[in-house]
Amino acid sequence: MPTPLFLGEFEQVVLLAILRLGDTAYGVTIRNEIAAQTDREPTPGALYTTLDRMEAKGLITSKLGEATPERGGRSKRYVKVTAKGLEAISRAQRSFQKLLKGLQLPGSAHA
């Protein structure tokens, strides 16, 4: 039985942002989505190394999209969560839910 893949906190944030964005997930939109939902803006360097690492682990796949003039004629790299990535994020979130069960945190709906 293969060892389950454990995700870091930032990897989980990035995977969830990609899932929320669907087909429009690429560097800029992922960064904006994380900033909008978590009030923290990741640096591009941190985001791109995380995307690179997750692609190497098989958690996401990427493909080149259209090039636009405001990007200096450079393509966007769209990313998508793979089945392995979906399984890993589901497992990580289930663990969080289990840990949260019975806890009363300030500003949280969990009980």
Next chain:
Amino acid sequence: MHKSVMAERILTLVMTPERASPIVGDLMEDAPVRGDLWFWANVVRAALAFLWRQFTTNAPNLTALALRGLAFVVVIDSIYNGIGLPWLVKTLFPNGYYYPSAFKLVAMVFVLMAEKLLIPFGVGLWVARRASGRELAACLSLTLAAYAGRLGFVLVWNYCFNFHLPVLELGFPYFLGAAVLAAIIMRRRALPELPSP
């Protein structure tokens, strides 16, 4: 040179052009709002982040390569200092060091600089050729190994003999510069010509 092309050249030192191009595109997209300073700061930060990733994911290989490079540096340096340098000094100053001509002084500076630049450059090329895709990380590892080796040697020497060698010396920037130049040259040779946007 347009800033996007320059940024792409910097990023391709630590990643493939296929990776670098969309990253530069993303930064270009945000640059009109955030400014040039933000653009360049993030080009450098992204390059450093990928460079650090190369170190962390290839640490055993890079360490082994750096130690092999260090062994080469020690051997070549010993030959240079033991045979080459005395022969050159004798040739340039057959009557001793007193009142040398300006030409001979300049020649001596070149001879001394050759040790500081040519040896790390040559060994840097050798190391970079063996670390395809990670040339810069390999040459920086070599520099770190060389200075860790020198520090160890100086500490042992100073402990064993009543003669104190300086712990820090001016050769470090020369070694670093020559090794990084070697990495850049090898990386450029390994890459296909970057397409113009």
